[in-house]
Amino acid sequence: MTDTISHDIVIVGSGLAGLRAAISAASVSSKLDIAVISKVQVMRSHSVSAEGGTAAVLFEEEGDNQESHIYDTVKGSDFLADQDVAERLVREIPYEIYQLDQWGMPWSRREDGRVAQRKFGGYSFPRATFAQDKVGFYEMQTLYDNCLKYDNIRFYNEWFCTSILSEGNSFAGLTAIEIKSGNFVKFKSPAGIICTGGAGRIYSFSTYAYSSTPDGLDMAYRAGLALKDMEFVQFHPTGIMPSGILITEGARGEGGYLINNKGERFMQKYAPSKLELAPRDVVSRSMIKEIQEGKGFKHESGADCLKLDLRHLGADKINERLAGIREIGIKFSGVDIINEPIEVRPVCHYMMGGIHADVNGATEMNGLWTAGEAACNSAHGANRLGANSTAECLVWGKITGNLAAHHALDHRSALSISEQQVIEEEKRIYDGIFRGKGQVNPYEVRKQLTDTMDEKAYVFRNEQSLSEALKKVSELEDSTWKHVDDSAKEYNTNFINVMELDSMLRVAKVVLIGALNRRESRGSHARTDYPTRDDVNFLKHTLAYNTNDGPKMAWHPVIFTRYAPVERKY
Numbered sequence: 001m002t003d004t005i006s007h008d009i010v011i012v013g014s015g016l017a018g019l020r021a022a023i024s025a026a027s028v029s030s031k032l033d034i035a036v037i038s039k040v041q042v043m044r045s046h047s048v049s050a051e052g053g054t055a056a057v058l059f060e061e062e063g064d065n066q067e068s069h070i071y072d073t074v075k076g077s078d079f080l081a082d083q084d085v086a087e088r089l090v091r092e093i094p095y096e097i098y099q100l101d102q103w104g105m106p107w108s109r110r111e112d113g114r115v116a117q118r119k120f121g122g123y124s125f126p127r128a129t130f131a132q133d134k135v136g137f138y139e140m141q142t143l144y145d146n147c148l149k150y151d152n153i154r155f156y157n158e159w160f161c162t163s164i165l166s167e168g169n170s171f172a173g174l175t176a177i178e179i180k181s182g183n184f185v186k187f188k189s190p191a192g193i194i195c196t197g198g199a200g201r202i203y204s205f206s207t208y209a210y211s212s213t214p215d216g217l218d219m220a221y222r223a224g225l226a227l228k229d230m231e232f233v234q235f236h237p238t239g240i241m242p243s244g245i246l247i248t249e250g251a252r253g254e255g256g257y258l259i260n261n262k263g264e265r266f267m268q269k270y271a272p273s274k275l276e277l278a279p280r281d282v283v284s285r286s287m288i289k290e291i292q293e294g295k296g297f298k299h300e301s302g303a304d305c306l307k308l309d310l311r312h313l314g315a316d317k318i319n320e321r322l323a324g325i326r327e328i329g330i331k332f333s334g335v336d337i338i339n340e341p342i343e344v345r346p347v348c349h350y351m352m353g354g355i356h357a358d359v360n361g362a363t364e365m366n367g368l369w370t371a372g373e374a375a376c377n378s379a380h381g382a383n384r385l386g387a388n389s390t391a392e393c394l395v396w397g398k399i400t401g402n403l404a405a406h407h408a409l410d411h412r413s414a415l416s417i418s419e420q421q422v423i424e425e426e427k428r429i430y431d432g433i434f435r436g437k438g439q440v441n442p443y444e445v446r447k448q449l450t451d452t453m454d455e456k457a458y459v460f461r462n463e464q465s466l467s468e469a470l471k472k473v474s475e476l477e478d479s480t481w482k483h484v485d486d487s488a489k490e491y492n493t494n495f496i497n498v499m500e501l502d503s504m505l506r507v508a509k510v511v512l513i514g515a516l517n518r519r520e521s522r523g524s525h526a527r528t529d530y531p532t533r534d535d536v537n538f539l540k541h542t543l544a545y546n547t548n549d550g551p552k553m554a555w556h557p558v559i560f561t562r563y564a565p566v567e568r569k570y
Contacts, residue, residue, distance in 0.1 A: 002175075002422055006188045007035040007154070008408040010174055011401075012161050012216055013195035014038035015047035016136070016390060017372025019143035020096075020397025021193050021404070026150040028405035035187065037156040037176060039211060039496070042144055046197055046209040047393065050136025051248035051324065053128025054394070055387035056093040058115060064125040066090050071563060073388060076122040076279045077381025078523035078533065079565035080229070080541070080558055085359050085379045087561065089388065089395055096394040097129050105142040106131050108321075118321075119253040120386045122279035122570070126253075128387040133248050133324040136390060160496055161215065163425040164192070164223040164368070167415040171367035174219075175425045179496065182489030184430075186422055190411040191367050191404040194220060194355060195397070198373040199230075201500075202508045203348035204450035207239055207246040216374045218503035220355045221510070225364050226543040228376040228556065230353035230507070231514035232524050234384055235459050237283040238308055239347025241299040243332045247308060247325055247344060249386040251337075252276040254321050257309045258287070259341065260295035266306075271570040278570040281383040281524045284346035288459045299343050307341035314338075346459050350389060352380045352524065353514070356543060356556070361400040367407055369400035378541060378558070382523025433498055438480030442498045445481045449473060449501075453508060461515055462529040470512045477505045510544045510551050517553055518542060535565050 009025050011018050014036050022036050038045065057069050073086045101107060101115065108116040108130050120128040131138040147153050158179040165173040165186065173188040196216025200208035221227050237258070238247040252258070258276050260266045270286035271278035278286075287306050290296060296304040310318060315338045318326055322337070329335045335342045354376035361369045361377055372393040379392050449472075456469035482502070486494035520534035521527050541556040 002426070003183065003185045004188055005185055008032045008189065008412070009191045009193070009404050010035045010037060010187050010189040011193045011195060012037050012174065013045070013197060013372070013374065014042040014155070015045040015195060015197055015372060016139055016143065016393035017397040018045070018193070018195035019140065019147055020394050021195060021371055021401035022147055022153045023143065023150070024398045024401025025405040026153050028402060029409060030152055032152055032405055032408055034153045035156060035189070036153060037159045037161055037174070037187070039158065039160045039179070039215070041157045042155055043140060044211070045140065046212045048137045048140045049207070049209065049246065050139070050390050051133045051246060052250035052253065053118060053120060053130040053135050053387040054093070054097065054139070054390040055120065055123070055127045055385065056097045056129055056391060057090065057127060058094055058097065058117065058129065064127065068124050069127060072123050073379070073385055074381070074563050075568060076383055076385040078383055078568055079539070079563070080378070080381030080522060082359070082378035082559040083561040083563060084559050085377050088359060089379050089391060092395045093391040096391070096398065100139060100142055103142050103146050106138055108132060118250055119277055120249055121252070121274070121277045121283065122385040128250065128253060130250060133250050133322050139390060160499065161219060162429055162499065164219050165417050165421050166223060166365060167418065169365055170415055171365050172415040172417050175422060179491060182492060184426060186417060188417055190415065191408040192369070193400045193404050194368070194370040194374050195372045196374045198351035198354070199507050200348050200351065202450060202504050202511065203453045204447070205239060205244045205345070205454050206348040207236060207244055208348070213500040214503050214507040215500060217355060218506050220363065220370070221506065221544070221546045223365070224546065226356040226545050226554070227507070227510050228353055228356040228543055229378070229514070229541050230351065230510045230544060231518050231542060232352035232382050233348060233457070233511065234280055234350035234352060234524050235284040235346040236280055236349035237287055237346055238344040239349070240329065240333050241303060241305050241343040241345060242301040244347045245328055245332055246347070246349065247328070247342065251308060251310060251322055251325055254317065255313055258283070259307050259309050260290050261297050262295060266290050266295070274570040279383055279385060281526070282570060284459050285526055287346055297343060303345065305343045305345040308344045309341040310337045311339065311341070350384055352376070352382065352384055360403060361396045362403070367411070369404055371396035371400045382525060429499060433482050433502060434484050434495055436482035436484070438483040440479050440481040442481045442483070442501050445476050445479065446501050446504065449476055449504060449508060457512060457515060460526050460528050462527055463516065466512055466516045470509065470516065473505060473508050473512065477509070513551050513553060514542045514544060539565065
């Protein structure tokens with residue numbers, strides 16, 4: 001008999017969204033018993049890697065206003081954002097900035113003592129509220145410290161969730177493996193929130209932590225929930241060579257230049273009004289075009305790249321505002337940005353797509369919400385503006401935590417869990433994966449998968465490359481790779497890695513089929529064979545549902561409240 005652990009609310013994922021949700025839920029009632037389940041130690045969550053800022057309108061008296069932030073977000077999304085969601089993000093995030101400030105967040109300050117903000121791509125005003133270039137780390141530390149004040153929040157560090165349990169169309173709990181012991185356990189709960197982040201590790205050249213695999217997305221997908229807009233993958237313009245570690249957009253916000261091998265600030269040609277601070281999709285495409293025209297540099301690894309020049313900012317400003325970036329450059333590229341430009345290339349950084357959710361973060365399953373990058377409530381449409389992601393995590397962490405808490409109070413007696421579901425999941429992961437047989441090395445399969453995505457589903461795509469990628473991913477999925485060489489029960493990371501790969505293959509297929517079906521160019525999804533935006537046929541969201549024959553695709557309307565689509569120029 002599988003052991004059962006019961007809680008009023010289970011939150012999967014301990015990044016910004018998960019921690020904010022836990023605090024929000026705990027503050028509703030001290031009687032609620034809240035679990036935060038994470039496959040890593042809390043402060044190892046990928047949110048600590050966020051560097052540049054959190055977007056908010058703080059100083060309307062200085063010319064900025066919320067309507068401008070809403071419009072910048074909608075325009076940045078290439079008009080695929082649900083406008084009610086964009087509005088909610090903008091209206092609620094200032095309160096979160098000040099709430100963090102009260103909880104001890106060390107925001108960088110202006111000379112007058114007020115919270116400082118820097119320029120970021122696609123915005124009409126400086127809106128990226130920052131703490132040097134380590135905003136995610138400081139936000140995480142602030143939230144985690146605050147969580148520890150609540151006796152009713154319990155952390156399950158290093159637990160790997162494998163499936164969602166339901167009764168009818170209502171959430172009933174989860175199955176999970178305690179990595180330390182190897183024990184398979186069921187969590188029983190009337191309310192759940194998935195905050196497991198994105199799927200960026202399906203690419204090799206990626207800013208994501210190695211733990212950022214799409215387990216949470218796949219768990220929802222296998223439970224019958226739709227994944228939405230997964231074809232929209234954000235490529236951040238400045239990943240350092242060769243590791244892909246992020247150089248924050250704050251580096252350009254502070255005044256950095258992108259230069260080609262002729263020493264030109266080439267963004268003057270592509271986005272004359274915004275230059276390096278155009279939205280990320282625009283800058284990434286411009287960089288690839290420069291490389292294709294022979295104006296790039298050759299990195300020692302053989303890859304083409306361009307350079308980010310920060311020398312003119314001076315040592316004092318770099319050490320005050322970009323100290324972490326300077327350290328990363330020295331450690332991982334051997335370049336001191338005070339003295340020389342650093343080599344960069346567009347890198348997989350964020351998924352606009354995720355688990356289909358509404359303006360409240362509610363999924364298609366009663367009692368289950370989702371927040372942060374794992375969610376697709378359509379705040380970002382086809383392209384996210386920088387610094388709106390940490391904002392989204394905070395806003396919908398608070399919203400979903402509050403809603404889950406009230407739901408749990410109204411449904412204190414959790415639904416009975418179908419033992420059949422638990423048995424089927426145990427069979428899937430133990431008979432299908434742990435005791436599976438095969439000669440193919442799963443780590444080689446993972447490398448082939450991620451390299452294929454890098455090569456065939458990058459900044460520019462077309463029918464041929466996407467079809468070739470889909471064929472390759474299907475072949476990898478069908479090969480007899482599902483086996484685990486390590487038979488140990490405790491800390492079997494080999495087993496965890498192969499389960500992650502299982503999710504990666506399924507979700508990669510959703511990304512590719514969504515990209516094949518969207519025969520237009522919109523935001524981050526740029527097709528050379530369909531180079532223009534097609535509002536007549538594709539001004540709608542993509543939904544993917546899991547079937548035995550692979551993803552079944554459907555469409556979902558975009559919500560318009562105030563702005564009609566226009567041509568996007570910067």
